[in-house]
Amino acid sequence: MEVSSHSSERKSTKLRTLFLRYLAVFCAGTIALTMIHALIFVGCMRTGMILPANYAEKQVMEASAAVAAGQLPELDSSYTFYKYARYTLDGQLLEHSMTAKQSEKVWKQLENRNSSYRFPYNYTKKTIQQEVYIFKYSVSAQFSDPLLRNLVPSAELFFFVVFCIAFLGGSALLASSFGRKLARKMNGLQEATNLIQQQNLDFTIQYSAIDEIDQVLHSMDQMKHALKQSLESQWKLERSRRDQISALAHDVKTPLTIVRGNVELLSETSLTEEQKEYTDYITESIRQMDAYMKSLIEITKTESLTSLQLATVDLKGFVRKIEGQIHALAVVKELTPYVIADGLPDTIHADPELLERALMNIISNAVDQAPKYSELTLSVEFSQKRIRFCVVDKGPGFSSEALTMATEQFYMGDSARRSNGHYGMGLYIARFIARLHGGELNVANDETTGGGKVTIELPGKTDVDVHQ
Structure with missing residues (x-):
């Protein structure tokens, strides 16, 4: 993958400079938002949409002057910005625009x-002749429109809330x-x-x-070059080691012959x-x-597999x-082979030669371990976008x-399943190929037969839907 390089002539900035630019925009935006709200508020006051804070007090x-002149205050007018209650000198309620409970309180x-003051209202008492008037009002700017005033009692609070919402939204x-x-x-x-x-x-x-x-990117670039050189050197050394082992194995075969x-x-x-005993x-x-040399050659071939030759494989034909091949192997021990393959997709993406090699290693081991005249089963299934090949003997x-150890190189500890001509490479190679495909090999014992059960599970990358 090619990542294009940034032009080295482009002006470079510091991270703090980028942060300061955004901080300057934040401060300028906050000041502008404050000024806009102030101008709108002043404009509303000048047009009469918002009345000044002392309007209710006036x-x-x-009303106090009118009461002193013998007139009664207006009761529940939509343009009255105060509430009042009229009492006798001993506190008996005569008339009120507040609720009775508020009047008593x-x-x-x-x-x-x-x-007295209790947020958000002021209270004042006037005694005129034999009666007492108590007025309740708010010293805050209010909307002149009665509907807005009922919805938003304080215009100042409304503008403050709007400012906070706009400030938080702009900050976000x-x-x-x-x-x-x-x-x-x-x-x-x-x-x-x-x-x-x-x-x-x-x-x-990409800078x-x-x-x-x-x-940091420059340091990573240097690290990348150093790592690349190191890996190339390691790959060359590993390739040379494999070639030497392979050449040595082939050379030893001549004197052995x-x-x-x-x-x-x-x-x-x-x-x-x-003398016959010594000759034997x-x-x-x-x-x-000779078997050891063949195993060494097999190892070098296996370790040289660094990439797959993926192709669209006709799964049913495969x-x-x-x-x-199972039938051909089973003839020697007169086994009865079964192949179960239902509900498979038409095709999968895999390396057909490597996948065949892995499966035949497993099947060959299973044939060796299966008792004469017994059964051998290969089941192939597709579920949850995974393809599974399972061999049971x-x-x-x-x-x-x-x-836990059967897939390790040269594992020979299991005498129950050891057979002549095998040196612990079959399952190791099969697991290696499965992992190259992005899958895994699992070793278990079948609960029904008690024999070995080896499963290769691969990602089921298919071209068409599954046909049941």
Whole structure:
């Protein structure tokens, strides 16, 4: 994957500069928002939409003067900004625009004083001749429209709430913008990290034009080059090691062939019983050494598999091919093979040669372990977007140790399932191929037969829907 490089001529800035720019925008926005609210508030007062804070107090003073002149205050007028109650000197309620309960409460509240304040109202008491008037009003700016005044008793509080909402909304938008921009600047860092984690080192660092981030990216670029050189050196060393082992294994086969031929010639001559015994030892040792050499060659071939040759595989045709090979292997021990493959997709994406090799390693082991005249089962199923190949035999099964160690190289600890000609590579290679496909190999004992049960489970990347 190629990541394009940023132009080195682009002006670079510091992270604190970017932060200060957003801070300046935040401060300017807050000041502008405050000024806009103030101008709207003043404009509403000048047009009469909002009445000044002392408007209700002036009405109370006018009502007090009217009462002193022998007139009664207005009762429940939509343009009256105060409430009142009229009492006798001993506190008996005569008339009121407040509720009766409020009237009793304010009488007790002002029984020994002439004024009081309890948020958000002021209370004042006027004694005129033989009657007492108590007025309730608010010293705050209010809307002149009765409907707005009932919905929002305080215009100042309304504008404050609107300011807070606008301030928080603007702050959230600005913070979101800053976060998105910083995330875009960090994209190059995140992408470089992901590519290095995937061991894809053939890419160019994308710089962000932010000094602090670019310093980290530059360090990652140097680390990437150093890691690439180290990995290339390691890969070359590993390739050389495998080639040397493979060459050595092939070279050793030549003298082994000579030794085997001479031993066979020697065995055709007249030998004493002791000499025949020694000759048999040599023959057996040659056979074992030849098997070891084959295993070494198999290891080098397996470890050289670093990538898959994925193709669209006709799954049903692939299963039929495996089934034919199972029948060929089963003839030797007169086994009865069963292949169960229902509900499969038409195709899967896999490396057909490697997948066949893995399955035949498992099946070959199962045939070796299965008792003569017994059954051998291969089941293939597709569920939850996973494809599973399961081989079950009726042999002795795996020991508890083998259940965890059977897929290791050269594991020979399970004597119950050990057979001549096998040196612990079959399941190791099968697991290696399964993991190359992004899957896994599982070893278990079948609950029904008691024999070995080996399953390869792969991601079921298909081209078409499953046909039941």
